[in-house]
Amino acid sequence: MPDSSPLDATFAALADPTRRAILARLATGEASVKALAEPFTMSQPAISKHLRVLERAGLISRRRVAQRRPCRLEARRLAQVNRWLEDFRRLWEGRYQKLDALLDEMKGLTPKPKRSR
Amino acid sequence: MNLSDTFQVTLPSDTEILVKREFDAPREAVFNAHTKPELLERWMTGPPGWSLTRCDLDLRAGGSAHYEWKGVDGSGFGLRQTIHEFVPPSRMVTTERFEMGEGAPMGVQYVTLEFADAGERTHMTMTLRYDDQASRDGALASGMDKGMAASYDKLDLALTGARA
Numbered sequence: 001m002p003d004s005s006p007l008d009a010t011f012a013a014l015a016d017p018t019r020r021a022i023l024a025r026l027a028t029g030e031a032s033v034k035a036l037a038e039p040f041t042m043s044q045p046a047i048s049k050h051l052r053v054l055e056r057a058g059l060i061s062r063r064r065v066a067q068r069r070p071c072r073l074e075a076r077r078l079a080q081v082n083r084w085l086e087d088f089r090r091l092w093e094g095r096y097q098k099l100d101a102l103l104d105e106m107k108g109l110t111p112k113p114k115r116s117r
Numbered sequence: 118m119n120l121s122d123t124f125q126v127t128l129p130s131d132t133e134i135l136v137k138r139e140f141d142a143p144r145e146a147v148f149n150a151h152t153k154p155e156l157l158e159r160w161m162t163g164p165p166g167w168s169l170t171r172c173d174l175d176l177r178a179g180g181s182a183h184y185e186w187k188g189v190d191g192s193g194f195g196l197r198q199t200i201h202e203f204v205p206p207s208r209m210v211t212t213e214r215f216e217m218g219e220g221a222p223m224g225v226q227y228v229t230l231e232f233a234d235a236g237e238r239t240h241m242t243m244t245l246r247y248d249d250q251a252s253r254d255g256a257l258a259s260g261m262d263k264g265m266a267a268s269y270d271k272l273d274l275a276l277t278g279a280r281a
Contacts, residue, residue: 089126098160103142
């Protein structure tokens with residue numbers, strides 16, 4: 001398992017709705033800070049601050065094109081976080097499916113107060 | 118709707134994991150399945166070849182619970198709960214700490230388990246709260262342990278075979 005400390009930064013970055021919206025926008029392609037600021041009632045410096053958090057978390061990267069520094073999504077990091085959530089889901093859903101079967105079995109053992117379906 | 122479709126895991130804040138699920142059974146039955154040893158051992162399972170070897174429950178406000186899972190190689194891990202609220206068949210609030218055989222001790226998790234009627238079904242909400250984000254992320258990552266996830270799949274097969 002990779003060291004968990006950089007992932008702390010990733011989760012912190014993802015906790016903010018504005019940053020999640022920025023990531024959603026970048027999922028459709030590279031964008032400039034100006035373009036990213038447009039949908040929000042927020043100044044470009046404020047957006048830049050969010051971008052720095054995302055960059056530190058490894059969720060986006062920025063390259064230099066003349067005077068511009070367009071942002072792009074780093075899908076690999078996002079995939080790692082999604083995998084954590086997905087595996088946590090799978091673990092519990094495995095248990096709950098067994099619980100479903102158990103609850104069905106329990107219905108057969110106890111008389112029902114009323115018939116369903 | 119398929120029951121699995123009602124299953125949701127979300128991160129509502131930096132320090133929480135929120136789990137939601139519906140069950141096609143009355144609230145009493147779902148609550149019992151979460152609080153009776155003979156029922157818990159049927160589904161709150163561990164890795165393959167492992168079993169719930171201890172399930173000492175003193176479920177009441179101020180009570181406690183101690184669970185242990187053991188593997189064939191003698192290794193194991195435990196879970197100790199302090200019970201803050203116990204309100205059948207709707208609510209249980211606990212503080213939990215896992216006891217791992219080795220490695221760094223895990224942080225405390227504060228668990229609120231709630232059951233509500235949803236027509237003939239029961240809607241369950243489990244809120245896991247942690248002291249800080251690092252503890253929350255650690256708990257989330259523990260679900261990602263490769264061996265563990267794979268083993269649950271195998272255990273499903275074993276149980277299906279045992280019932281047939």
